[in-house]
Amino acid sequence: MKSKGDAQYLEKQPQWLMEIVPNTTVKREYGIHRSSQKIIDYLHACLKKYMEESIVKETDENGSVIREVFGVNKILDPVLLEEIIQYNDNGNFDRIIAAELAIAQALKMDPIFGRIGGSGDDRVKSLYSGKRNNKLFSESSSLFYNKQKQKLFT
Amino acid sequence: MINLKNIDYKDWYINQKRIPDKSSEEHREFFNHHKELCLNGAMMDGVYINPFLYWHLNFWNTEVDIIDERGRISQKYANPYLRDNEWVITNEIDRAQNERKGLVILGIRRLAKSVLESSYIAWGATFDENSQNVIAGLNSPDIKLITDKIDKGLNFIPEAWRWQRIEDNWKNQVTLGIKTKSGERIPYSSILIRNLDEGNNEEAIAGTKPRKLIIDEIGKGSFLRGLQAAIPGFTTPFGWGCSPILTGTGGDMKRFMDAKSLMFDVDNFNFLTYNNSKDTSRIHGLFISNKYRMEAKEDSSLGAFLNVPLSSELHQVKMLVSNEEKANALTVSNLERLKKAGDRIAYLKEKMYYPQEVDDIFLNEDTNIFDIESAKRQKSRLLQQLRTGTPVILFQDEGKISHEFTDKLPISNFPLKNSDLKDAPVVIYEFPIENPPYGLYVAGVDPYRQGQSAYSSSLGSVYIYKRMHSLMDEKYQDMFVASYCARPDKKETWEEQARMLINITMLAPFVRMMIFLL
Numbered sequence: 001m002k003s004k005g006d007a008q009y010l011e012k013q014p015q016w017l018m019e020i021v022p023n024t025t026v027k028r029e030y031g032i033h034r035s036s037q038k039i040i041d042y043l044h045a046c047l048k049k050y051m052e053e054s055i056v057k058e059t060d061e062n063g064s065v066i067r068e069v070f071g072v073n074k075i076l077d078p079v080l081l082e083e084i085i086q087y088n089d090n091g092n093f094d095r096i097i098a099a100e101l102a103i104a105q106a107l108k109m110d111p112i113f114g115r116i117g118g119s120g121d122d123r124v125k126s127l128y129s130g131k132r133n134n135k136l137f138s139e140s141s142s143l144f145y146n147k148q149k150q151k152l153f154t
Numbered sequence: 155m156i157n158l159k160n161i162d163y164k165d166w167y168i169n170q171k172r173i174p175d176k177s178s179e180e181h182r183e184f185f186n187h188h189k190e191l192c193l194n195g196a197m198m199d200g201v202y203i204n205p206f207l208y209w210h211l212n213f214w215n216t217e218v219d220i221i222d223e224r225g226r227i228s229q230k231y232a233n234p235y236l237r238d239n240e241w242v243i244t245n246e247i248d249r250a251q252n253e254r255k256g257l258v259i260l261g262i263r264r265l266a267k268s269v270l271e272s273s274y275i276a277w278g279a280t281f282d283e284n285s286q287n288v289i290a291g292l293n294s295p296d297i298k299l300i301t302d303k304i305d306k307g308l309n310f311i312p313e314a315w316r317w318q319r320i321e322d323n324w325k326n327q328v329t330l331g332i333k334t335k336s337g338e339r340i341p342y343s344s345i346l347i348r349n350l351d352e353g354n355n356e357e358a359i360a361g362t363k364p365r366k367l368i369i370d371e372i373g374k375g376s377f378l379r380g381l382q383a384a385i386p387g388f389t390t391p392f393g394w395g396c397s398p399i400l401t402g403t404g405g406d407m408k409r410f411m412d413a414k415s416l417m418f419d420v421d422n423f424n425f426l427t428y429n430n431s432k433d434t435s436r437i438h439g440l441f442i443s444n445k446y447r448m449e450a451k452e453d454s455s456l457g458a459f460l461n462v463p464l465s466s467e468l469h470q471v472k473m474l475v476s477n478e479e480k481a482n483a484l485t486v487s488n489l490e491r492l493k494k495a496g497d498r499i500a501y502l503k504e505k506m507y508y509p510q511e512v513d514d515i516f517l518n519e520d521t522n523i524f525d526i527e528s529a530k531r532q533k534s535r536l537l538q539q540l541r542t543g544t545p546v547i548l549f550q551d552e553g554k555i556s557h558e559f560t561d562k563l564p565i566s567n568f569p570l571k572n573s574d575l576k577d578a579p580v581v582i583y584e585f586p587i588e589n590p591p592y593g594l595y596v597a598g599v600d601p602y603r604q605g606q607s608a609y610s611s612s613l614g615s616v617y618i619y620k621r622m623h624s625l626m627d628e629k630y631q632d633m634f635v636a637s638y639c640a641r642p643d644k645k646e647t648w649e650e651q652a653r654m655l656i657n658i659t660m661l662a663p664f665v666r667m668m669i670f671l672l
Contacts, residue, residue, distance in 0.1 A: 048523055072528045074633045076541060076583045080617075081533040082568040085513065087522045091411045091569065091611075094600045095639055098615035101598030106621050106632070109593050 014108065032101060043100040050103050051075070051084075159187075161196045161203075163470045167212035168233055176313070185314040188212070193281055195248070199466045201456075204248035206277060211236055214273040215310040216303065231310070234273075237474040238459060239265050239446050246426065246440055247274070247399060254393035256425040258372070258400045258416050260515050261442025263507045267401050271368045272303035274399065278366035279308075279330050279343045280315050285365035288384070290348040290358060292375040298324075300370060301347055317342050350380045352409065359384035364396045373402040373410040373515075394424065400439075404506040404515040411569050411611075414516055419571050430512065441515075444508035450481035485510060543581035543637075548654040555654045557582075565639060570611040578640040580651055584620070586635070586658050595620055595635075597656050601648075602641060614648045615639045616655055 014032065021036045032039065049071075056069035075081055080095045087093055163169065167188050174180040192213065195205040215231050222228040234240065243259060243266075250257040259267070271289070278287040289304070291297035301324045308316065308330075317330035320339040324347060331341040348358040350369070353376025359367070360383035367384060369377055381398065388396035402413050417439045420427045430436035457469030485508050492501040502517055509515045517526065536542060545564055546557040562579040570576070586595070595618055602614045618636040638655050642648050 044523055048525075051525055051528065070525075070528060071632075072525065072532050075529075075532060076536060076543060077581070077634060077637055078533045078536045078542060079564070079566060079568050079639070080634075080637070081529045081536070084524045084529045085526050085533070086414070086516060086568065087524060088410070092613070094602070094613045094615040095568075095617070095637070097600040098598040098617045098637075098639075099619075099634065101600070102596050102617045102619035102634070103598070105596045105598065106619050109596065109621065 014105070032104075043097070043104055046104040046107055047084075047096065047100045049107075156194050158194060158202070159191065159196045161191065161198055163198070163467055166208075173312075181314070185312065189281065189315070192277070198471075199462070199468050201460060201462070201468060204244050206247055206274065207236075207240065207244040209277045210234060210240065210244060210270065210273045213311050213315075214269075214276065215307055216269045216272075231306075234266070234269060235474055236456065236471065237266070237446075237451060238476050239442065240270070241456070241459070241473070242442070243270060243440070247397070250397040250399070250426050253426065254395075254397065256394070256398040256400065256423065258402075258413075258420060258425050258439030259442065260373075260402045260413065260417055260439060260512075261404065262444060262447055262509065263403055264448050265403075265442045265446055267403065268300050268303060268370070271370060271399070271401065272300050272307055275300075275345055275366055275368060276304050276307050276311070279328075279345050280311060280317070282365050283342055285343045286346055286362050287343065287366040288346045288348060288359060288362050288364040289368050289370070290350055290377075290380065290384075291370040292350050292352050292372070292377065294325075294349055296371045296374070297347060297349060300368070301345075304328075304345065350375065350377055353377060353379070353412070356380050357383050359387070361387070363387045364398075367396050367398040369398065369400045371402055372400050372416070373413040375409045376412045378412045378415065400425075402515070404509045404517075410516050415569055415571065417512070417515075418567075419573075422571065422573055432511070438512055441509075441512045443512075444485045444510050445476050445478045445481045447476075447481050447484065447508050450477050450484055451475065452477050452480075482510070543583045545579040545581055547579055548651055548658070550654070555658050564637075565613070570613070576613070576641040577643065577647070578638075580636060580638045580655050582636045583633070584635040593621060599652065599656075601652070602645075613639045613641045614652065616652045618655065 017032060017039065020042050021038050032043075051070065051072040053071040054068055055071055055074070056067070057065055058067040060066050072081075075084075077095070080099055083093050083095045087096060174184045191203075192205055192209040195208060196203050211233060214234060216234050217229045218232050218235060220228055220230055246257055246259075259265075261267075275287045275289050278285055289297065289300055291300070305324060305328075318333050319328060320331045320333055320341060321327055321329035321344075326347055328345040328347075329339075329341050330343050330345070331339060333339055346362055346364075348362070349355060350358045352374065356376075356379040359380055362384065364384065364387055367388070369381065377400070381400070384398070385394075388394055388398075400416065402410075416423055416425065418437075420437065420439045425439060427437045428440055430438060451474040454473050454475040455469045456471035456473045457464070457466045459473055459475050460468060462468055485504075488504050488508075489501060492504055505514050506517045513530070543564070545560050545562055547560045547562070548555055548557050550556075557580075560579045562575075562577070564581045565574055565576065565578045567574055598615075598617045598619070600615045602612045616636075616638040617634050620631060620633055620635045622631045636655060638648075638651055640648055640651070
């Protein structure tokens, strides 16, 4: 991708990689290398944490948990779930790798950038100031059914 | 169509109190009669007794568990018991032969796999003149377990059918036949032993012309290329002249990708198919579940098992039959106990050794750290609700990225099947918002190398993850909102789609955030 002129989209080799493998000699300009088992383990741990994080917890009057929803419910790709079910050290688990990389990057960004958007975020406010409606999301359903070919942004 | 002999239980070889004298004409007739039963089977009170089962129960020997006179559990070398395991498996082997198809059997520990395999190879070598009977495995110790059984078992079949060993190398080839007094060797049949070496020796079976073929413990390595190399050897103008029998055991699935491909794509491989007991839209190979576990067997009879009237002679045939309720209760109780003990590995082992679902066979305690059960539940929920995203093709339209809906379907199988189209579309779960704020979307990318084989199962994958946008918002947050997993013919096509997918989520002037696996 770099050779095709896409470097502007690529994340530089992240600094947090040094926290996981402080003595690594692998220095690449962009992306993450998976030459160290520690990195692989870290990425797996990110996905595991994401899947097992409690996102909804309902308790009764005694404080006992009556319903709990975990992060795995946020995964909407059945084949990614199938890869997770079948994961082992030997196969090609391309979806898991790509998904883990995204989660790892998001986790590292959370403490730096905090919650993105919302009414209290000036950056978001500035983005939508002067617009007639301040909906943050486009309505994709109208995109789908009115015309055959659509611009992605309304 | 052969007219099968009708026999009574008292006619079975194991029930014969007297074997005719070797020099008599009666002796010849006696063994010819039983040979015919071993080759064609027989009818018993309207029920078909398949030939392999008749051979196995009457002429094969193995170590069987007994209670000795002091009440201790002991072993003796004798004819195998008839259990529902043997009934089911031998009938399916018979069906595979009649339909000229292969059979893959995956299931529990101690389902009598290696005893049946050794018996099957010996059956072929004993009666099929000029036949090559091939026993293949993924490693030497597994192969040896079977060859040792064949070696011993051949010595215990009736003398009338016992061949001499004119070549006796259990690592490569054993040839049965006759050695004349003048030293001449007249071969009758051979047993070939082939080690696929965990998949490294793909050509191990190539060049053979098997009449019987076993590939043992297929979960321990790659074997599909080895099987492919063997197929020309038994392909005839009339179909497969040999029904390959492939077996595997839960808990021994260290490298199971090939086993899983075959198990769930049996039809395309010309193997017998079975509907899943819980989800009839799924098909797979023969699955021997926890129901058949040894501890849940009860004394019964073939007549009771087949639910025929009490007057039937089949009630005289003793049989050990599974008590499904007992087997399930035992499995669940063992799992609960191990769960409480907090021993995750032991828990997974129990689940793999005595699988309740066909997918449990492929669990792997060594490497899978994820919560498999919750992933299974979520997958099932998505498929039931048909929430599988919107497939689109992205394209440049007057300098802007546009999309159109497509009939192309995302790849739905893992591992990838040979028949799967790899030119899959982008799948959108939530369309991107306009002008996303910095850091809203991140992408994880795992591309593939162009130089890799066109038949590689490796895909190029992109996942777009949307970080939290607003605490109060009900739209997707901290979730994957789009994915692209494909391997089109041209790498440029993949790169183009991936680039556009990344662009549409990150095109805001100050948003550049993705991660790229080099």
